[in-house]
Amino acid sequence: MARILITGATGTIGQVITKHLKSSHELTLVDIHFSDIDPELLAGTETKDLDLSIEKNWVGLLDGIEYVLHLAGDPSPDAEFYDTLLDLNYKIPYNLFHQATQEGVNVKRIIFASSIHAVDAYPQNVQVHTNQPVRPADLYGVSKAYAEALASYYAYTTNQEIIGIRIGDFKKEGELDPSSGPEGMANFLSARDFCHLIDCTLSAELQEPFLLVNGISNNTFPRLDIDQARVALGYQPQDDAFQLNKIWNQQN
Secondary structure, eight states: OOEEEEEEETSHHHHHHHHTTTTTTEEEEEEEETTTTTTHTTSSSEEOOTTTTTTGGGGGTTTTTTTTEESSSSSOOOOOOIIIIIIIIIIHHHHHHHTTTTTTTOOOOEOOOOOOEGGSSOOTOBBOOTTSOOOSSSSHHHHHHHHHHHHHHHHHHOOOOEEEEEEEEEOOTTTOOGGGHHHHHTTEEEEEHHHHHHHHHHOOOOOEEEEEEEOOOOSSOOOBHHHHHHHHHHHOOOOOHHHHHHHHHHHH
């Protein structure tokens, strides 16, 4: 049982991963507030209402924490720099990496949410690998490219283990939209596969302090290459949006 801190715990992905991990790990959940969250989900966890864009709120937050799952941020592709991105997508990652690498803080590993938006300006017929240059299509994607670069900097200058996941189109169980078309299905990431991927990031041995992987399901026509996640982390996704869509069409 590991001690894990989850930022952005009240978000869609945060709630899914909290439910997945809470029975086998000791969780500390952090967000602005938890007033709208089912108390049953929070049972057995520790919650902290904090604005993580404020540097002083990080003091002592990582004491005793072994792993950080960083999910906090504005996930909207329409987000604007001064409205939300500066505080949520620039200041928070900096505060996290900076605090985690201070003397006396002993976080084993940080896993953070990057996004397919960091490379979404590539043509749709291009399968994107993690070793290709970033090519964001919006300012949200730019903020994720920044987080990747910042993580690499801290990992290689301080030897802090950090894994970034370029998350595709995350869907909870039963949420696949058949109308999304081939492009949408190529980006699909099921909740089941994402939870498995997080398990892999918590247990894998890293060859270098920084690792960036693509996070989508085992789609027949994948927008992102997931071979590095398979090799480096042992990721074995089970779901395929195209097969799920075929089953849906047969049933309706």
